[in-house]
Amino acid sequence: MNLSNFGMDSITLAGPLESKLAASKAVGFSQIMLWAKDLAAHPGGISEAVRVVRASGVRVTGIQVMRDYEGLSGPLHEYKLDIAKNMLQVCQAVGAPLLMVCSSTSSHASGDLPLIARQLAKLATLAVPLGVKVGFEALSWGRHINQYEQSWAAVEMADHSNLGVVIDSFHMLANQADLEYLEDIPSEKIAMVQLSDFMWRDIRSAEERLETARHLRVFPGEGIHSRELSELLRRLDKNGYRGDYSFEVFNDDYLQLSPEIVAKRAHGAAKWVTDQVLRRSLNMRQPVPGHPMMA
Template sequence: MLKAQSNAAMRCFGMDTISLAGPLEAKLEAMKNAGFTQVMLKANDLVGHPGGLNAAVQAVRDSGLRGTGFQVLRDFEGLSGHLHHYKVDIAKSMLEMCSALGCKVLLACSSTSAHATGDVDQLAKDLRKLAMLALPLGIKIAYEALSWGRHVNEFPAAWDVVSRADCPNLGLGIDSYHIFATETSLDELDYVDPSRIFLVQLADFMWQEVKTPEERMATARTFRVFPGEGVHTPQLVELVLKLDALGYSGDYSFEVFNDDYLQMPLPMVADRARRSALWLAEDVLRLSVPLPNQMRLRTGPA
């Protein structure tokens, strides 16, 4: 991870395991060797481990990497009857795994289910229940608007739901890909309480527009690229600087789904992420603190 301090606010950049192929231990080693000190983990990292859940948790602990967060709870809010009870059970399992890893944030994506209501008060009620389940475990819920979400597909709508729920451990997950896909104005961030942004995920992609929900989904799941590699660099810079100006002091994670990267050696992919982290710190946020494994920044602006 690239870690630095500016204006008394910690800025942290980490990788997501979804960007790398291979076993969990190899992914963690590649990230650590690249200089990262945190990792965004997913449920498959645990349940797909050949040694089982406990072995996966131990591997993360042994790596020394801090868990940025745990993902992803899907299609939770807006359901009723047996579907709601089913999803509550799934949420409890996700929270247990999140807690076992020592992660402090569980990512929940806006529902795509055709069975989910769009009633905002009901969505808020369900997310309030989720937050209350997470509270005894010391876990925060980061609610993210998927750009193909059925009722909530932009972060201002997600913020409306979070505000109505009014729970201290329920906040937003901001994902640059979804913002660029829906062309949501960054001015809308002015209406968000930065202390309620619990996670920021950064990625870019290689074309200007993704016009349909189907195209957004396909691009999101197969061809994102690291910050600085795509065609939305000006918007990404604007987003990061906007969050910095608002006082966001939480983690940044590179959520980069890319089928090409899954065919590349782990050190090569981790080095691409490292270059993105250095670019964001040196050229965008102008940070200047020595980093692990010779990741050293320039002093002052270029």
């Protein structure tokens, strides 16, 4: 695990797309997770935004975010499927290997797991010829799927090679998730890991959960869940995950700072993350007094 495994999330940085790419690259990140609206809102249009991204030399980790896709039927499903197809085309245009789909919050969505699995598999199949993978994430306020083990159950049932699960530390911390279930997920089925923390232990209401998630996250190492985050990281590393990590940090304070300052904070978080894994690995390799290795 090193700096090349980590990247910024464009939602964390203020300013235009060009500034976000430049700030991320300046501190040593070689990748970035982009929100589709960063491209769609570019003054020159999506085609110019794609040119800017490709010219920057920064690799796009993926595109966010397809919302309220699964569990719908009839015209609603057809509408969302059409939106998803368009987002897949954006992924292809900008060279993003991943489209992120977050679990539905819609009151019109069914919790029927076989239906959800079939619809995720359908999207994954549509993504194959475009060279894009689909990652499914459990929102902690999802209507039917709100725990990471539930998102994995849907992905496992879909049984599609182009579909994986997204691990998001915020939603796991907010739900006080049991990390034991991580061992059930093969490392190759984890499409992405998103990292962030927050500043208090208890989330007292659904409103506070949303407020924290959308405005008050902080980087790993800055919040008060460092012990849980460290355990999460070590479990992922032990289980063989060697993919990308993205700092998905929604924070209104950061949006009042220059992207350069925030990118430096993210760089510090990357060092904190690697230290947690490396320190544990080194400790485990230390010879024990009286052990044959000491002779």
